[in-house]
Amino acid sequence: MTRPRYIIQESDYFVAYKYLTRRAQVDGIRWLDVSVVDRDNGEVSQDVLDRVFYCCDAEQLNEWAARYLNSDQWRKLKQSIRNARRRAPGKSIEVSWDAWVLLRDESQKMGMTYSELIIEVLESRMYDE
Structure with a gap:
C-alpha cells in the first residue's frame, strides 16, 4: 500500500x-x-x-x-x-491596507466573511436610499 x-x-x-x-x-x-x-x-x-x-x-x-x-x-x-x-469561482480585488484592516475587524466582529460583510453593507445602503 x-x-x-x-x-x-x-x-x-x-x-x-x-x-x-x-x-x-x-x-x-x-x-x-x-x-x-x-x-x-x-x-x-x-x-x-x-x-x-x-x-x-x-x-x-x-x-x-x-x-x-x-x-x-x-x-x-x-x-x-x-x-x-x-479555477474556483470568485474574484479578487485589491484594497488598501486601511480598508483591509476595517474589513477584517468588522467581519470578525460580525462573524461574517469579507464577501458577506460587503454585500450586507452595500445592500443596506441601497435600501436606505
Missing part, C-alpha cells in the same frame, strides 16, 4: 471523486498499478476499480486511494485538486 502524502479533505471530495471516477471510466483497470492492486488475493479485478464509485465521503475515498494508488497517481490527483481550487 502506497502511503498518501496528501489527505483528501471533505471540501475536496467532489473534485477527487470526479477525477478518480473519470480515470476509472476512461482508462479502466489498466489505469491501476498492478503492484499495488488487491494484494490480498493477488488479482487485478474490475471490482477493485469499481469500489471507487461507492466511496461516499472523503474518508472512504482516502482509504481507497491509499490502498490502490501509487505515488504518481497520488501526485496527479493532488494536482487535479489544486487546479480545481485555482
